[in-house]
Amino acid sequence: MWPPPSSSAPAGTRTCSAGAGFWRTRSWGQPYLQAPAGAELWVWFQDTVSDVDKAWNDLSNILSGIFCASLNFIDSTNTIIPTASFKPLGLVNVTDHRFLRYAILPREVVCTENLTPWKKLLPCSSKAGLAVLLKAERLFHSSYHSQAVHIRPICRDKSCLSLSWELRQILTVVFDSFASAQGKKDWSFLKIFSRTLTEACPLASQSKVYVDISSKTEEQELLDVSPAPLSVYEASVQGDRRTYAVYDLLNPALFNTSRNLNVLLKWKRPQDNLGLAVPVLHAQRYVSGYGLQTGEISTLVYNTHPYRAFPVLLLETVPWYLRLYIHTLTIITKGKENKPSYIHYQPAQDRKRPHLLEMLIQLPANSVTKINIQFERALLKWTEYTPDPNHGFYVSPSVLSALVPSTIAIKEEDEEIKPLFASLFPSFDGSSYFVRLYTEPLLVNLPTPDFSMPYNVICLTCTVVAVCYGSFYNLLTRTFHVEEPKRGGLAKRLANIIRKMRGVPPL
Amino acid sequence: NITFLSIKVRVCLVTLKKKNHLCFDILLIFFSFKLTDILTAIALYLAVQDYNKVLFKKQKLLIELDKYAPDATELIQTPMEMYYIPLKVALFYLLNPYTVLSCVAKSTCAINNAIIAFFILATIKGSTFLSAIFLALATYQSLYPLTLFAPALLYLLQRQFISIKMKSKEFWLYTVQYAGLYLGSLIVIICLSFFLLNSWDFIPSVYGFILSVPDLTPNVGLFWYFFAEMFEHFSLFFVCVFQINVFFYTIPLALKLKEHPIFFMFVQLAIISIFKSYPTVGDIALYMAFLPLWSHLYQFLRNVFILSCVLIVCSLLFPVLWHLWIYAGSANSNFYYAITLTFNVGQIFLISDYFYAFLQREYYLTHGIHLIRKDRTDPVLVLK
Numbered sequence: 001m002w003p004p005p006s007s008s009a010p011a012g013t014r015t016c017s018a019g020a021g022f023w024r025t026r027s028w029g030q031p032y033l034q035a036p037a038g039a040e041l042w043v044w045f046q047d048t049v050s051d052v053d054k055a056w057n058d059l060s061n062i063l064s065g066i067f068c069a070s071l072n073f074i075d076s077t078n079t080i081i082p083t084a085s086f087k088p089l090g091l092v093n094v095t096d097h098r099f100l101r102y103a104i105l106p107r108e109v110v111c112t113e114n115l116t117p118w119k120k121l122l123p124c125s126s127k128a129g130l131a132v133l134l135k136a137e138r139l140f141h142s143s144y145h146s147q148a149v150h151i152r153p154i155c156r157d158k159s160c161l162s163l164s165w166e167l168r169q170i171l172t173v174v175f176d177s178f179a180s181a182q183g184k185k186d187w188s189f190l191k192i193f194s195r196t197l198t199e200a201c202p203l204a205s206q207s208k209v210y211v212d213i214s215s216k217t218e219e220q221e222l223l224d225v226s227p228a229p230l231s232v233y234e235a236s237v238q239g240d241r242r243t244y245a246v247y248d249l250l251n252p253a254l255f256n257t258s259r260n261l262n263v264l265l266k267w268k269r270p271q272d273n274l275g276l277a278v279p280v281l282h283a284q285r286y287v288s289g290y291g292l293q294t295g296e297i298s299t300l301v302y303n304t305h306p307y308r309a310f311p312v313l314l315l316e317t318v319p320w321y322l323r324l325y326i327h328t329l330t331i332i333t334k335g336k337e338n339k340p341s342y343i344h345y346q347p348a349q350d351r352k353r354p355h356l357l358e359m360l361i362q363l364p365a366n367s368v369t370k371i372n373i374q375f376e377r378a379l380l381k382w383t384e385y386t387p388d389p390n391h392g393f394y395v396s397p398s399v400l401s402a403l404v405p406s407t408i409a410i411k412e413e414d415e416e417i418k419p420l421f422a423s424l425f426p427s428f429d430g431s432s433y434f435v436r437l438y439t440e441p442l443l444v445n446l447p448t449p450d451f452s453m454p455y456n457v458i459c460l461t462c463t464v465v466a467v468c469y470g471s472f473y474n475l476l477t478r479t480f481h482v483e484e485p486k487r488g489g490l491a492k493r494l495a496n497i498i499r500k501m502r503g504v505p506p507l
Numbered sequence: 508n509i510t511f512l513s514i515k516v517r518v519c520l521v522t523l524k525k526k527n528h529l530c531f532d533i534l535l536i537f538f539s540f541k542l543t544d545i546l547t548a549i550a551l552y553l554a555v556q557d558y559n560k561v562l563f564k565k566q567k568l569l570i571e572l573d574k575y576a577p578d579a580t581e582l583i584q585t586p587m588e589m590y591y592i593p594l595k596v597a598l599f600y601l602l603n604p605y606t607v608l609s610c611v612a613k614s615t616c617a618i619n620n621a622i623i624a625f626f627i628l629a630t631i632k633g634s635t636f637l638s639a640i641f642l643a644l645a646t647y648q649s650l651y652p653l654t655l656f657a658p659a660l661l662y663l664l665q666r667q668f669i670s671i672k673m674k675s676k677e678f679w680l681y682t683v684q685y686a687g688l689y690l691g692s693l694i695v696i697i698c699l700s701f702f703l704l705n706s707w708d709f710i711p712s713v714y715g716f717i718l719s720v721p722d723l724t725p726n727v728g729l730f731w732y733f734f735a736e737m738f739e740h741f742s743l744f745f746v747c748v749f750q751i752n753v754f755f756y757t758i759p760l761a762l763k764l765k766e767h768p769i770f771f772m773f774v775q776l777a778i779i780s781i782f783k784s785y786p787t788v789g790d791i792a793l794y795m796a797f798l799p800l801w802s803h804l805y806q807f808l809r810n811v812f813i814l815s816c817v818l819i820v821c822s823l824l825f826p827v828l829w830h831l832w833i834y835a836g837s838a839n840s841n842f843y844y845a846i847t848l849t850f851n852v853g854q855i856f857l858i859s860d861y862f863y864a865f866l867q868r869e870y871y872l873t874h875g876i877h878l879i880r881k882d883r884t885d886p887v888l889v890l891k
Contacts (some may be wrong), residue, residue, distance in 0.1 A: 002715060279595055289835035350721050378841075379723045381735055447725075447833060449840045454736040459846070461733040468781070471859035476759045478890040480870040482878050 010098070016063055016071075017040045019111040020140075022440055023174070025282040028144075033170050035146035036127030036397040038106035039069055043443070044088040045099040056101040067149075068113040074103040077248035077320065078396070080356045083344045085315040085401050090152030095296055106316065106384075108440040110145060112136040118147050121169060122201075130209070133193040142364065144174035196260040200249035207249040210377035211263055214243040224266045232253065236406070240277070280305045280404050281312065281363075284395070285439040292447040295322075296488040299371040299398060299439060303363035305405060310343070310432070312402040314371065316357040318395055320348035321378040322444060324355050328374040331359075333367050350378075363402075366507030377446045378388065385448060395442040403432045522879050542612050543617045544601060550624035551796055553596040554631045558769055558800075559589045561631070562664070576875030582868060595799035601793060604822070616789030619648050622655070623793060627772065629661045639688035647696045650717050651753050651779045659741070659762045660685055660773060662768035670764060717748055719777045720784045725843060727825070728786040729851055732844040752782040772863055774796045777858040781851055788822075807864035814860065817853035821846050840843030 019035035041060060042212050049055050056079065064071035083097050116134050119126045126134055139145055147169040156164040189196050200207035210233070215221050219496070226386045229245035231254060247254060247261060254261060289295035301312060318324055326345055331338040342360035346353075362367055386393070496506040565581055569575055599833055638659055645652035660682060661671070669677050700709055709738070716722070723735045730749060737745055742761050742796035756778055764771035773794060780790035805811070824846050831838035867888065878888065 144552040173813065292836075293833050328612045379725060379731065379735055381723065381737070381739075383739055447840065448734045449732065454738065457732055457736040460848060461729055464729060464848055464855070465749070467852060468752070468859075469857065472756055472759075472862075474858060474890060475862050475866060476756075476763050480867060480888050483887040502857045 015148065015150045016067070017146060017170075018067070018069055019112055019144070019172075020110045020143075020175070021144035021146075023438075025142055025170075025279055025437060026284075029277065030175060030279040030281075030439075031170060031172065031425040031433060033146075033148060034436065034438055035148050035172065036104055036399075037104070037441045038070060038104055038394070038396065039108040039110070040102075040104045041071060041074065042086055042100065042102040043085075043164065045101070046072045047096065047099060049099065050105050052101065052390045054101055062102070063084060067117050069107065069110075070108050072391050073105055073108075073168075077104045077351065078105065078316050078317070078344075078354060080354060082356070082358055084342065084358055084360070085313050085399055087149065088152075089358060097195070103197060104254075106394035110147060112140065115139065115147065118149070118169065118171075121149070121167065123203040124201035128199055129199065129204055129207055130198065133189065133195050135193060135195060138193050139171075139173055144172065144348055146170075146172045148172075173245050186264070186266045189262045196262040197249060198260045199255075204250070206214030209247040209249070209261075209263065210244040211247075211265065212242055213265075214241065220331075222268055224268055226264045227257065227261070227268070240252070240406075267359055277413075278304050281400070281402055281437065282400075283400055283437055283439050285442060287395075287442050287444055289374075292445060294374060294376050295394070295444065296328075296372055296374045297442065301361070301363060301367060301369045301371070301400065303306050303366050303367050303369075307365050308405040309362060309364045310402060310405055311362050312362050312400050314357075314359045314421070315399040315401070316373075317398070318348070318355040318357070318375070319393065320350055320352070320354055321380060321393065321446060322355075322375040322395065323378060324357070325346070325374045325376070326357075328372070328373045329357075331369060332372075333364055333369040338362065377444070377450065379447050382449050382451055384452065385446075385451075389448045392443040392445045395444055397438040400435075400437040400439070402435050402437075404435045405432045509759055516570070535770060536613060540613050540617050543607060543621045543659055546609050546626040547617070547621040547793075548597040548601045548796075549737050550594045550621070550628040551600055554624070554628040554801055555596045557628075557631045559592060563589065569739070575872050578875045578877050579872045582803075582872055582876065586826075588803065592799055592802070595802075596796055599799050600796035602747050603792045605788035605792035609787060609792065614789050615621055616787045619645065620789060620793045622648065623776070625654060626652070626655070626659070630662055631769075633663065635663055636683055636688060638663065639685060640692045643689055643692035643696060649783070650714055654757045654773060654779065655756055656686075656689060656785060658764075658768040658772035659760065661771065663769060665766075677866040679779060693885065717784055718746070720746060722785070723761050725840075725847075725849060726785055727784065727788060727791075727847055729781075732840065749782070750784070753773050753779055767865070768867075770801070773801070774862060777854065781858075785841075801861060802864070804864040804868055806862060807867045808860050809863065810856070816851050816859045817849060821850035821853060825850075852875070887889050 001242070016039075018039040019037050022037050023031045023034045025034075043056065043065065045052050045055055046258065047491040052172060055074075057075075059072045060074040063069070080102050081097055081100055084225060086100060088100075098193060101225070114422075115134070121133060122129070122131050124131065124133055130488070148169040151166075152166050152172070153163045154166045156162045175192050176183050177192070191373035198207070210445055211225055211229070213225055213232075225245050226358075228248060230251060231246045231248075233244045233246050234241070235244065247263065281302065282304075283299060285297065285299045287295055287297055297318070298411070299314070299316075301314070303310065303312075303448050324347075326347070337363060340359040340361045342358070344356070346356040348355040357373075359371075361369060492507060499506050527828065551789060562584070563586060570583070606617075622641055622645045623817045628639035628647055629641050642652060642655060642659060645655070663685060664671055664678065664681060667681065668674070669681055671678055697710075701707060720730050720734050723731045725731050733749070734742065735743070757775065758769050760774060764774070776794040776797070780794055782788055783790065811848060825843075827844050830845050832840055
């Protein structure tokens with residue numbers, strides 16, 4: 001079903017994700033793998049590809065078919081070539097960004113029809129293993145849902161003589177149990193998914209459930225998980241020490257007492273609002289200004305690290321119908337101008353390509369950086385508006401990529417016992433970890449023509465042109481003459497005949 | 508203008524302490540636009556002054572040759588009347604609210620106007636070479652001044668006392684020379700751009716942009732709403748129909764106004780400013796600057812009062828309806844469109860009124876102002 005990557009498809013590494021809802025980084029903490037609202041696709045093509053744009057177009061159409069998503073709407077108006085924000089995953093030595101293509105469709109929402117093909121890629125589909133929990137009617141009854149597929153080349157074995165392709169499928173769901181269960185924070189598999197786990201997928205070599213049971217305060221145990229975990233795993237993930245209860249579905253001891261696994265988490269005492277720690281890096285974005293002529297996009301990037309400054313790569317894609325004024329770009333940190341050390345700006349072309357703005361900005365410790373840029377809204381042709389034009393147009397989320405310094409020392413762990421998800425957050429030199437964040441998509445209103453009167457406009461404007469033509473035609477083709485007296489109309493002639501008969505002088 | 512300038516200077520002086528560098532830039536840009544406008548006005552002043560001299564000589568010659576009707580003397584322009592015309596033209600350009608607006612908006616239209624003014628000056632002074640170069644520059648910038656080739660050629664021919672006859676060898680020689688100079692300098696400028704950029708991409712980006720009208724930002728012209736509401740498959744046809752308007756009237760006008768190339772130039776400038784794809788008020792200011800030159804036509808204008816009212820009211824309503832549509836949201840695009848339509852109708856009638864008056868005056872000059880009818884009743888002059 002999946003096109004064999006090494007032979008027919010020329011893609012090196014590719015990532016395709018789709019999300020619904022927005023990950024609230026500030027209140028939910030750092031996402032494990034955030035997908036932007038809408039659909040995102042980025043591909044590094046192999047350097048043997050001659051026509052990258054054609055390959056990109058073909059690939060997006062194929063993926064659109066496979067995932068039943070509207071990825072076929074990807075065209076030159078929403079495709080960009082980032083120069084620094086994206087690096088190839090896995091064993092690829094292509095670094096020329098001409099082979100990279102990136103696109104976000106912010107309007108696209110993920111739904112059941114995308115989930116089904118995604119589940120079919122799993123070895124046991126949704127018949128066995130962890131995937132039995134993934135019931136659409138529960139998954140989409142959530143605050144956030146995203147699904148992603150990553151493909152990358154990896155070493156087949158330790159000697160790394162031959163290549164393998166790794167297909168990684170990621171599903172992120174946020175259930176707000178506090179809101180849905182009348183103020184109770186306790187949850188269980190049965191409550192969330194209305195399913196329990198009964199067996200591992202027979203084809204799986206690893207099938208594990210990790211439950212985060214880490215508590216902030218060391219002395220008090222706040223949580224209680226049942227059944228009691230057979231093992232506990234401690235790890236440092238994203239600059240934070242976490243404790244996980246591990247349930248290995250391949251371990252027969254797990255199904256000894258009961259036939260199914262229903263993980264239940266209980267809070268020991270009623271919780272006063274104990275939110276997660278505010279993540280080191282988070283961002284938000286909004287549009288300001290009034291009226292339909294101009295506006296301003298503001299991005300706020302927060303660094304809450306107490307003493308470390310770090311750089312962040314910001315990637316902005318703005319559709320062509322918002323005309324950015326790059327000279328109004330201001331980056332202000334703590335009241336002072338912050339000069340980006342790298343700027344790549346590619347202006348838009350009407351109906352051809354979007355604006356691309358990539359910047360490397362240094363974020364000082366414990367600071368808020370405000371990035372402002374003004375734009376003007378274009379008037380489009382009436383056929384270019386969406387069916388619901390006064391709803392507004394979506395602007396794709398901006399992408400922040402950063403190596404965030406961790407607040408604690410990350411200890412190097414053995415590759416073998418590391419859980420699979422830990423490989424998503426490789427730590428660099430033990431003191432920092434990589435984070436990619438997406439801001440909110442924006443909704444911008446554009447001025448609209450009156451859709452109901454194309455005929456009237458055509459008629460009226462053509463009349464004006466015709467008036468001009470008529471008056472010039474008159475003046476150009478005719479010459480002046482003195483008007484000679486007319487012989488008069490029929491009435492006058494009749495009157496004159498009567499006057500003649502009466503013997504009165506004619507008119 | 509002076510008030511605007513002083514406000515700007517004051518604002519700049521306030522911000523001077525904070526943003527020394529930026530303020531300097533703003534002042535520089537502002538002064539450069541102001542300077543461009545002043546140069547345009549000076550060029551127009553000199554051009555009109557010279558034209559008046561030529562006109563006076565021509566009038567004298569025609570009187571001596573008995574070409575005018577004996578009772579048409581009251582229509583002949585006197586040097587007293589003509590004395591203030593150059594100053595009026597310059598002031599009409601500088602003090603026109605449209606010029607002020609385009610200067611404050613820092614519109615590049617000011618540069619285009621300056622080049623056209625220099626072209627008119629060079630033409631009236633009789634310099635073939637400079638005239639061709641400035642015309643090439645203007646064409647290079649916005650394409651439409653291409654049509655000014657015809658009036659310039661007619662004027663230069665007239666100045667060189669070359670009669671416009673198809674069989675005359677001198678006529679063809681001069682035409683080829685002027686066209687060669689014009690095309691040559693145009694090719695040189697375009698090639699310079701090519702060497703600067705090392706690609707031909709600028710041709711579709713500049714001229715394609717002017718001709719195919721992809722940008723539908725509302726302006727004072729006829730194009731934007733028409734093409735925003737156009738059906739996709741008729742779009743190309745109507746683009747052609749609308750673009751042809753600028754070029755379409757040139758040849759008939761050249762035939763009709765063979766003897767009066769400067770009036771032809773004025774009409775052509777007005778047609779450009781009405782039918783160009785992205786018109787601005789600065790374009791209107793340029794042709795309106797010539798109105799004092801035709802002050803002797805005033806007595807023949809039929810509805811100048813109504814038309815000036817229409818133009819003034821429309822100019823005042825533009826910002827009002829724009830605000831209602833874009834900011835208040837209480838009106839829609841049709842309101843603003845209606846005003847652009849009225850404004851353009853007003854402009855068209857104004858130009859045709861001047862054209863009518865010009866032709867009528869010419870008729871009276873040759874046939875006498877006291878026309879005689881067969882039955883000795885009041886004469887009525889009609890177009891037939």
